[in-house]
Amino acid sequence: MEGRAQSSPFRCTNLLLLHCFLRSFVVAAAATNITKDQSALLAPKSHITYDPHSILAKNWSATASVCAWIGVTCNAPHNRVHALNLSYMGLEGTIPPYLGNLSFLAQLHLQNNSFHGSLPYQMVRLRRLKFITFAYNRLSGEIPSFFGSLPKLGYLHLGGNELSGSIPASLFNASSSSLQKLVLSDNALSGSMPSTIFNMSSLQGIDLPNCSLSDELPGNIFSQLPNLQGIYLSLNHFSVAPNSTFYICLTIPSPEAYLPAFRISPCLPGYIWATTVSKEAIHKFAGVGLQLLILSVL
Incomplete structure (x- = not known):
């Protein structure tokens, strides 16, 4: 001890x-x-x-x-x-x-x-x-x-x-x-x-x-x-697969002036407009320099 x-x-x-x-x-x-x-x-x-x-x-x-x-x-x-x-x-x-x-x-x-x-x-x-x-x-x-x-x-x-x-x-x-x-x-x-x-x-x-x-x-x-x-x-020079339809968000103030034939609807928060356009329209707007955001694909 x-x-x-x-x-x-x-x-x-x-x-x-x-x-x-x-x-x-x-x-x-x-x-x-x-x-x-x-x-x-x-x-x-x-x-x-x-x-x-x-x-x-x-x-x-x-x-x-x-x-x-x-x-x-x-x-x-x-x-x-x-x-x-x-x-x-x-x-x-x-x-x-x-x-x-x-x-x-x-x-x-x-x-x-x-x-x-x-x-x-x-x-x-x-x-x-x-x-x-x-x-x-x-x-x-x-x-x-x-x-x-x-x-x-x-x-x-x-x-x-x-x-x-x-x-x-x-x-x-x-x-x-x-x-x-x-x-x-x-x-x-x-x-x-x-x-x-x-x-x-x-x-x-x-x-x-x-x-x-x-x-x-x-x-x-x-x-x-x-x-x-x-x-x-x-x-860029992208094309789209045949029969594809894209939802496009256009960052322009008055898309109806450019897309009179297309349906206009509200866009996601932070953007202005959304519309459904064809692949021909995608090429058209990409050609004039508009920024396109593909939101979803059908």
């Missing part, structure tokens, strides 16, 4: 030392991880060739916490970089491969800048990404196929760039992707919509105007994509 009493303080001391060691280990690991995020963001500064307001030059400093930098948001549980938003900053440069080291990044907003070049393959490591927008830059090259392997990616906006080539079929990988909204408008693409797009039951919106695409649209788009709320296809 006496021996046990004497060993109790010893055991307590050991437990206290173990607790202190584990705590210091966790703190050190957290500090190391956030340092990795800081390094991953400091490296891209060398890829920015023009920063008109000197935002990054003045604010992104190794002496300040990365979580306090402009455009950077950290998540509370892990204290890691969760979101990066450098939109509308007038930045010029290339997208650095080091972004692939931001392993906790969930949102990436870089729209309305002047980034050029291709998108780096290292982004395939960003397995937590849910939201990506590179809209309205000067990105070139083909659309990376690795976007289809990002398991949590729900929103991808690459519109308003100089991307070329075909839409990769692997972008619509139903087994590994949860893509809901895809925007590729205003790019120099070619070819047709890949058939794999109709395997993505999670898709809610497809925005492909002015992409130089050509294809015959199937008459059962909405039955194959049950969650689809809208598909924008104007200023």
Whole structure:
């Protein structure tokens, strides 16, 4: 009994030392991880060739916490970089491969800048990404196929760039992707919509105007994509399957001036009119540049 009493303080001391060691280990690991995020963001500064307001030059400093930098948001549980938003900053440069080291990044907003070049393959490591927008830059090259392997990616906006080539079929990988909204408008693409797009039951919106695409649209788009709320296809070279009838939403103030022979009815919230038109009318209005939204297919 006496021996046990004497060993109790010893055991307590050991437990206290173990607790202190584990705590210091966790703190050190957290500090190391956030340092990795800081390094991953400091490296891209060398890829920015023009920063008109000197935002990054003045604010992104190794002496300040990365979580306090402009455009950077950290998540509370892990204290890691969760979101990066450098939109509308007038930045010029290339997208650095080091972004692939931001392993906790969930949102990436870089729209309305002047980034050029291709998108780096290292982004395939960003397995937590849910939201990506590179809209309205000067990105070139083909659309990376690795976007289809990002398991949590729900929103991808690459519109308003100089991307070329075909839409990769692997972008619509139903087994590994949860893509809901895809925007590729205003790019120099070619070819047709890949058939794999109709395997993505999670898709809610497809925005492909002015992409130089050509294809015959199937008459059962909405039955194959049950969650689809809208598909924008104007200023392309699409045709429609024989005997297909589409419900079209026209974003013009007075559709009766253009469609006197067609039945006009209220449109979905956020739009103005809806009407039933033939495939000849679809070609006619697409030719004059009106934006068409296919709402449903009979």
